[in-house]
Amino acid sequence: MTQVFLGMPAGGQGNLFESEPFPKAAHRELGNTQMRKNLRHATHTIRDKRLKVVGELPDWEALRDAGSVIKNNSMATLEERLLEFEKNFTARGGIVHWARDADEANQIVTDLVKATGSTEVVKVKSMATQEIGLNEHLETEGISAFETDLAELIVQLGHDKPSHILVPAIHKNRTEVRDIFLKEMPVVDPNLTDEPAKLAEAARAHLRKKFLAAKVAISGANFALADTGTLGVVESEGNGRMCLTLPETLITVMGIEKVLPQWEDIEVFMQLLPRSSTGERMNPYTSLWTGVTEDDGPQNVHIVLLDNGRTRALADRFGRTALNCIRCSACMNVCPVYERTGGHAYGSTYPGPIGAILSPLLTGIEVEENGSLPYASSLCGACYEACPVKINIPEILVHLRGEDVDAKREKHKLPTQMDLLMKGGSWALGKGKNIGLLEKALPLGRLAAGKDRKIKKLPGIAAGWTQSRDIPAPPSKSFRDWWSDEKESK
Amino acid sequence: MSAKDEILSRIRTALADTPVTEEVPREYRTTSAMNEEQLIELLVDRLVDYKAGVEVIDAAQIPEFVAAKLKDASSVVYPQGLDSNWLSALDKDVEQRLDAPGARLSVAELDATSAVVTSSAVSVAESGTIILDGQPDQGRRAISLVPDHHVCIVPISTIVQLLPEAMPRLSITRPLTWISGPSATSDIELERVEGVHGPRTLDVLMVRGL
Numbered sequence: 051m052t053q054v055f056l057g058m059p060a061g062g063q064g065n066l067f068e069s070e071p072f073p074k075a076a077h078r079e080l081g082n083t084q085m086r087k088n089l090r091h092a093t094h095t096i097r098d099k100r101l102k103v104v105g106e107l108p109d110w111e112a113l114r115d116a117g118s119v120i121k122n123n124s125m126a127t128l129e130e131r132l133l134e135f136e137k138n139f140t141a142r143g144g145i146v147h148w149a150r151d152a153d154e155a156n157q158i159v160t161d162l163v164k165a166t167g168s169t170e171v172v173k174v175k176s177m178a179t180q181e182i183g184l185n186e187h188l189e190t191e192g193i194s195a196f197e198t199d200l201a202e203l204i205v206q207l208g209h210d211k212p213s214h215i216l217v218p219a220i221h222k223n224r225t226e227v228r229d230i231f232l233k234e235m236p237v238v239d240p241n242l243t244d245e246p247a248k249l250a251e252a253a254r255a256h257l258r259k260k261f262l263a264a265k266v267a268i269s270g271a272n273f274a275l276a277d278t279g280t281l282g283v284v285e286s287e288g289n290g291r292m293c294l295t296l297p298e299t300l301i302t303v304m305g306i307e308k309v310l311p312q313w314e315d316i317e318v319f320m321q322l323l324p325r326s327s328t329g330e331r332m333n334p335y336t337s338l339w340t341g342v343t344e345d346d347g348p349q350n351v352h353i354v355l356l357d358n359g360r361t362r363a364l365a366d367r368f369g370r371t372a373l374n375c376i377r378c379s380a381c382m383n384v385c386p387v388y389e390r391t392g393g394h395a396y397g398s399t400y401p402g403p404i405g406a407i408l409s410p411l412l413t414g415i416e417v418e419e420n421g422s423l424p425y426a427s428s429l430c431g432a433c434y435e436a437c438p439v440k441i442n443i444p445e446i447l448v449h450l451r452g453e454d455v456d457a458k459r460e461k462h463k464l465p466t467q468m469d470l471l472m473k474g475g476s477w478a479l480g481k482g483k484n485i486g487l488l489e490k491a492l493p494l495g496r497l498a499a500g501k502d503r504k505i506k507k508l509p510g511i512a513a514g515w516t517q518s519r520d521i522p523a524p525p526s527k528s529f530r531d532w533w534s535d536e537k538e539s540k
Numbered sequence: 541m542s543a544k545d546e547i548l549s550r551i552r553t554a555l556a557d558t559p560v561t562e563e564v565p566r567e568y569r570t571t572s573a574m575n576e577e578q579l580i581e582l583l584v585d586r587l588v589d590y591k592a593g594v595e596v597i598d599a600a601q602i603p604e605f606v607a608a609k610l611k612d613a614s615s616v617v618y619p620q621g622l623d624s625n626w627l628s629a630l631d632k633d634v635e636q637r638l639d640a641p642g643a644r645l646s647v648a649e650l651d652a653t654s655a656v657v658t659s660s661a662v663s664v665a666e667s668g669t670i671i672l673d674g675q676p677d678q679g680r681r682a683i684s685l686v687p688d689h690h691v692c693i694v695p696i697s698t699i700v701q702l703l704p705e706a707m708p709r710l711s712i713t714r715p716l717t718w719i720s721g722p723s724a725t726s727d728i729e730l731e732r733v734e735g736v737h738g739p740r741t742l743d744v745l746m747v748r749g750l
C-alpha cells in the first residue's frame with residue numbers, strides 16, 4: 051500500500067476495497083430484483099422490530115449517550131487500554147499477538163493452527179477475519195475453515211459474498227437457501243422444505259460432527275474489557291458457544307478498536323447492541339471468557355490484535371468516531387440506498403452507511419478504489435438517528451467527500467465522481483429546500499470553519515445516487531420529493 | 541520494531557491532537573422499584589416470548605417438576621455442585637451422569653446425553669436473560685451446551701430487573717454464558733426460528749424460597 055501522506059499510519063489491506071466504483075456496482079445490483087425484494091422485506095421487518103424494542107426502554111437516549119462517550123474515551127486512551135488488556139489477558143493464561151496488517155494477522159493465525167497439527171478449523175462469524183481474507187489464506191496453506199454461523203454457511207456453501215454484516219445472507223430468501231443446501235450439503239434430506247425451522251435443522255445436522263470433533267476454533271470478538279482481560283462474543287445459534295467451548299485451541303482475531311475501558315461498560319453495550327441489531331431484547335447467547343479457565347473450555351487461548359488501518363482511521367480527527375462502531379447494522383437496515391443496492395455494491399467487508407465511511411478511513415481516501423464510497427448516500431440522516439453509539443455518519447461522509455476532492459486535485463486528475471458532481475449540481479442548488487434538507491442532516495457549522503468545501507461538495511451530495519437509482523426520475527426531481535413519492539406508493 | 545511497538549507508535553501519532561476524555565454520563569436506569577411478583581411476571585413474559593418453557597414453583601416441588609420435564613429423556617448430566625435431591629424423583633430408566641473434576645464426560649458422551657440440569661447465577665427480567673457463571677451448581681460450559689434439552693433452575697432471589705443491577709452479582713473473570721431463550725437464528729429473512737446448535741429446548745424452573 052502506498053502511503054500518500056507522510057507520517058500517516060499505514061492504510062489497511064484485504065477486503066476493504068470497492069471492486070469497482072459504487073455507482074457502477076450499484077447500477078448492476080439494482081438489476082437484481084429478487085435480491086432487492088429480499089432485502090426490502092428483511093430490512094423492513096428488522097426496522098419495525100428494532101423500533102418496538104428500543105421504544106420499550108425509557109432510557110434509550112441515556113444509553114446512547116453513555117455508549118458514545120465510553121467509546122470516545124476508549125479511543126482517546128487506546129494505547130493504555132490495549133496494554134492493560136494485554137496485561138490482564140496474559141495474567142490469566144492467554145497469549146496476545148499483534149498484527150500490523152492483514153498479511154501479518156493471516157500469518158500469525160496460520161502458524162498457530164499449524165502448530166496444533168490440525169488442518170481444519172471451525173469459525174464463528176467474525177468481521178475481522180473476513181476483512182483480512184483469512185479463510186482464503188488458510189486455504190492456500192492447506193487448512194480448511196468451516197463457517198458455522200448459519201448465514202455464513204449459506205454464503206460459503208453458495209460460493210457467494212456476504213452482503214450484510216449481521217445477516218450476511220440477507221439477500222437470499224428461504225427458497226434460495228433451500229436450493230443451496232440441496233445442492234451443496236453432502237448429506238441432506240432431498241425433501242427438505244424451505245421452512246426456516248427445517249433449514250436451521252439441516253444446518254444443525256450438517257455442522258454437528260464438525261463441532262464435536264474440532265480441535266481449533268477461530269472467532270472474532272464483540273468487545274474486550276481492558277480492566278479484566280475479558281473477551282465477549284454475542285450470538286444466537288449456539289455455534290459461537292460450540293466454537294468457544296469445545297476445541298482445545300481458540301484463536302480470536304479482533305480489531306484494536308474493540309477494547310472497552312471498564313468491565314461494567316458491557317451493561318451499556320449489552321443493552322444497545324441486541325436491540326439495535328436483531329431487534330431483540332437480548333440475543334440468545336453471549337459468552338465471556340478471560341484467558342484460560344482450568345478444566346473448562348480451550349486451554350490454549352490466543353488473541354490477535356489487528357491494526358490493518360485502524361490507526362489510520364484514528365488519525366483522522368473528524369472521522370475517528372467511525373471506530374466506535376459496534377457492528378450492529380442498524381444503519382444499513384434504515385438506509386434507503388443500502389435497501390436498494392444491497393451490500394455487494396460496496397465491495398468492502400463493511401457495507402452500508404458505516405462501510406461508506408469506515409472502508410475509506412481504513413484504507414485512506416486517496417486509495418483510488420474507495421474514492422466513490424462516501425458518495426453512496428443521500429445524507430438523509432436516518433443512519434445517525436439509528437446508531438446506538440451516535441456516530442454522525444452524514445457528517446463524516448461530507449468530510450470524506452472533501453478529502454476525496456482534495457486528494458484528487460492533488461493528483462491533478464479530474465475524477466469521474468467530479469463529473470457526477472457537476473451533473474448533480476442542479477439538484478442540490480436548484481431548490482431551496484434541498485439545501486435545507488442538507489443543512490438539517492449536517493452540522494455545517496463545524497465544516498464551514500475549514501476550507502471552502504461546502505459548495506464543492508453540496509452539488510455532489512445526491513450525485514452518485516441519482517445516477518444509479520432504479521427509477522426513471524428526471525434530474526429536476528429532488529431526492530426528498532422522490533423519496534416521499536416512493537414512500538406513498540407503498 | 542516489533543508489531544506491538546509499531547502499532548502503539550502509530551496510535552501515538554494518530555492521537556497527536558490529544559483528544560480529551562469526558563466523564564461518562566450514566567443517566568440510564570441502574571435501580572428498579574419492582575417487587576418480587578412484578579419481577580417474576582416480567583421474566584416469565586420474556587422467556588415465554590423466547591419460546592422457553594417456564595414454571596413458577598416452590599423449592600419443595602423441584603424434584604417433581606424436574607422429573608416431569610425429563611420424562612422423555614433417556615439420560616441426564618448434572619454438575620457436581622447440584623443439589624442431589626433435585627434429581628431424586630427422576631424415573632429409574634433416566635440414567636444420571638455426573639460431571640465432576642477428574643471425572644469429566646467426553647464430548648461424545650455429552651452428545652449422547654439427552655438433557656442437562658443446572659442452576660444459575662443471576663437473571664435479568666427485562667431482557668429475559670439467565671446468566672450461568674460456572675459455579676459448582678452450574679458446571680463447566682460444555683455440559684449446558686451439548687445436550688439438546690436444558691432444564692435450568694432460577695432461584696427467584698437471584699432475579700433483578702435491569703442489566704446494571706446484575707453487574708455487581710457477576711464474577712466477570714469466570715467463564716460466563718448469558719442465555720436468553722433456546723438457541724435461535726434470525727438468519728433466514730430475519731425471522732427468529734428457535735432451535736439451532738445450542739439446546740433446542742430450554743425449560744426454566746423459577747423457584748420461590750431458594
Ligand code: SF4
Pocket residue numbers: 326374375376377378379380381382404433436437438439440441
Ligand atoms: S455505525 Fe452505528 S448503526 Fe452502523 S453498524 Fe456501527 S454502531 Fe451500528
